[in-house]
Amino acid sequence: xxxVKQNSPSLSVQEGRISILNCDYTNSMFDYFLWYKKYPAxxxxxxxxxxxxxxxxxxxxxxxFLNKSAKHLSLHIVPSQPGDSAVYFCAASxxxxxxxxxxxxxxxxxxxxxxx
Amino acid sequence: SQTIHQWPATLVQPVGSPLSLECTVEGTSNPxxxxxxxxxxxxxxxxxxxxxxxxxxxEVPQNLSASRPQDRQFIxxxxxxxxxxxxxxxxxxxxxxxxxxFGPGTxxxxx
Numbered sequence: 001x002x003x004v005k006q007n008s009p010s011l012s013v014q015e016g017r018i019s020i021l022n023c024d025y026t027n028s029m030f031d032y033f034l035w036y037k038k039y040p041a042x043x044x045x046x047x048x049x050x051x052x053x054x055x056x057x058x059x060x061x062x063x064x065f066l067n068k069s070a071k072h073l074s075l076h077i078v079p080s081q082p083g084d085s086a087v088y089f090c091a092a093s094x095x096x097x098x099x100x101x102x103x104x105x106x107x108x109x110x111x112x113x114x115x116x
Numbered sequence: 117s118q119t120i121h122q123w124p125a126t127l128v129q130p131v132g133s134p135l136s137l138e139c140t141v142e143g144t145s146n147p148x149x150x151x152x153x154x155x156x157x158x159x160x161x162x163x164x165x166x167x168x169x170x171x172x173x174x175e176v177p178q179n180l181s182a183s184r185p186q187d188r189q190f191i192x193x194x195x196x197x198x199x200x201x202x203x204x205x206x207x208x209x210x211x212x213x214x215x216x217x218f219g220p221g222t223x224x225x226x227x
Contacts, residue, residue: 007160012209017193019206032214034215036218041204041221041223042221043206043208043218043219043220043221044160044218045218046215046216046217046218049215062220075174086174089160091160096220101222103150103152103165103175103216104160104162105161105162106152106159107159108157108158108159109159
């Protein structure tokens, strides 16, 4: 049972345009969500997070939107740059409110390709 | 600043051989520590996590085990590797708010 789903294995976007990566979840106990960027043969790099008490968090070119009723979040990258080409993982946690140490549940990732 | 190290970076082992992967964290105290595995074409799967020395929680039953002999050291082990153990193993740490930071990973190939 996959609790975090990234239904697009890959996404191709032209440089300078907006990249929108989507993520759906099924576990209503999730209260903290994160996006990671990963290059081949490297560990994931933390990008941005959002707690369930918010619906938007912005950090530079990256914005994460959370729609709790739809159990959906998205990552917007604007403008997209060649260095953004990587695999992006959505992750969720159910321990935020309690300061828990539980591990994250990850989606399978979306390979973002920025075309020149 | 905090840094996390993993070694070895790559490892090729025969089926049935033992395994020991090491992870250490610098620049923080009493971190939560995690082991994940990314198999080919799949997302990251949590294997173990630890909130303190000697405290290990297992998420997936398998032939792997973990130990935390020191505050900032986390070890992933196996007595006998299987072909299905091949993958990219990632260690991560966190101190609060569940934001986890990952190490560079170990690529394990079991032949």
